[in-house]
Amino acid sequence: MSLSLAEDYRKLLQKRDSVLSRVEKAKEKDEIINDAVGKWLHEVDELIKEMSSGKKKGAYNNNFSSMKDASEKLLKALQDDRYSRIELCGKRGSGKTTLVKSETKKYEKIFSRVIFLNMFKKDLKSMNEEMANLQRREKTNSETTLFILDNFPTRHSLDDIGLSRSTLGPQRKVLLITDDEADCTRHYKFISQRKRICDSSISMERISDDEAWELLHNLTTGIDSRLDLLNVAREVALQCKGLPGLINDVVSSLDNKNTMKYWKESLDNLHHSTACHHIYFSANIESACLEFTKSLHGALVQQGFKIIPKASFHLSRKNFKGLEEEIAKSRCSIIVISKEYARDFKGLQELVKILKCKETIQQLILPIFYNVDPSDVRDVKRSFKDGLQHAKENAMEEMKQLYNEEAMLKEWTSALYELGRLPGKQYIKGSQDNFIQEIIDHVKNNKHRLHVKHVNGQEGRLCSYDKDCTGD
The missing domain is CATH 1.10.287 (Helix Hairpins)
Known part of the structure; x- marks a missing residue:
């Protein structure tokens, strides 16, 4: 359109x-x-x-005013002999990588070779080897080269991979795609306190509210016939904070689920989008379902979910708050409940913190009842009654100093009651592989509620469950 x-x-x-x-x-x-x-x-x-x-679904172009402005400035900088290290910066999801990739043909008219390298999750050795191979292929001194480095790790400098200032100039330039203006400075040591190492820094601004709504609407089908749905969709567009990459992710995660329920859930997710992981994974590592727990964890990771493992905190007076902050970094907590679950006082305290996150930041909770009747959890019967007594007797001194035994037991009992009332998945017998797939399908069906910040915690693009934030 x-x-x-x-x-x-x-x-x-x-x-x-x-x-x-x-x-x-x-x-x-x-x-x-x-x-x-x-x-x-x-x-x-x-x-x-x-x-x-x-309408064309699943992609967006660079017709936004912010992209046009950045494109013009970038082309000028690339043709300016004064600049050899150029930075394109902006919030994750602002469209930086999309812009650069769409403009490649223009760059090829300026340089003999244009090399795009995604440095996401690459170590120094592999980056060095890749750069060495590329530089060996440079045929003549007259050949001009542009290296485009996306997601370059801030703990390294260009000098580390053979792109020192002395090797760069009008015929050999580097374009860094970074998440904010400070990143470029952090890549290198200063020659002096007053001189930036990046010769030219170009900022990618957010798109306007009108452009955000236009983009979301162009990417979406099936919402035009309902005024109430259109109004919620507009709110979603505004909550995406002018980031086209995020808008694209939101539309993709909804996957044509054009009902008020899904759109409101997605909007609620964006309202509480402070997390940087999809799942906080909680399980008793000493329980009889250890192999099942490992398999489920591995299957979730394989599907691309970013997971915080069960916290290995040594619980003490000092880090109860730290435990809650760690749990709050995820959008969803998955709790594997076995018959031995209530014996672990650390797990019970962890449960208390998870339920608090449910209340304060609307974190999603998915209980997995492994050979357990939810009513036994809710009513603290059978193994849960014995387990609770065992946990109380073994609770560390630091906890007893913070709580009297009666208050501590009451809090745990209340947490187990609430946990047993939550909808979840129950395994009794049969194929564990099929059960794990059922859990995976359930989580994927809720992917519109699992947008999270980039793993480095920066404000900006929120990533869908099945995408690493390797570009925007």
Whole structure:
């Protein structure tokens, strides 16, 4: 959809929504609606459907004003002999990588070779080997080369991979794609306290609210016929904070689930998007279901979920708060409950903190009842009754100093009651592989609620469950 057509489309939607709003208010007052109004609304709906059918899903272009501005500045800097180390910076999800990749043909008109390297999760040795191989292929001194380094690790400098200042110049340049302006400075040591090592820094600004809504609407189908859904979708667009990469991720995670339930859940997720991991994984590592726990953990990791493992805290007076902060870094807690679960006083205290995160930051909780009846957990019966007594007797002195035994036992009992009432997955017998797949499918079905910050905790793009944040 062209920009002019998109603008006409947006104005038509606004007009239709305005008329629908007035019609609904008139109906509430039992007023008679003119037939011509109903006919006009029907014709507009048909036109909207026809215009919607031409939308392109799953991608976005660089027609935003911020991208155009950055593109022009970047091309000027690449052609300026004064600059050999150029930085394109912006929030994760602002469209930096998308812009650079779409402009490659323009860069190829300036340089003999354009080499794009994604440095995500690469160690220094592999980066050195890759750069050495590339430099050996440079044929003549007259050949011009542009190295584009995306996700370059901030703990290293360009000197570490053979791209020192002395090796760069008008014929050999580096373009760094970074998450903020400070990153480029952190890559290197200063020559002096007053001189930046990056010769030119270009900022990628966020897109406007109107552009954000236009993008989300262009990427989405099936929401135009419902005013209430459109209003929630607009709120979602605004909550994406002008980051096209995030908007694309949100639409992708919804996967055509165009019901109010899913859109509101996605909106709620964005309201509470402070987490940097998808899942906090809690299980008793000494329980009889250890092999199942390992298999489930491995399957979740294989699916691309970022997981915080069960905290290995040595619980003490000093780090109870630290435990809660660690749990709060995830959007969802998965708790594996075996018959021995209540014997572990650390696990019970962990459960208390997980439930607190559910209350304070709306963290999702998925209990896995492994050969356990949820009613035994809820009512603290059988092994859970004996386990609770064992946990109380073995609780460390630091905990007893913070709580009297009666208060501690009451808190744990209350936590087990709430845990047993939560909807979850129960395994009794049968194929464990099938059960694990059932859990995976459940979590994937809720991926629209699992957007998280990039693993480094920066404000910016929130990543869908199945994507590493390796670009935007």
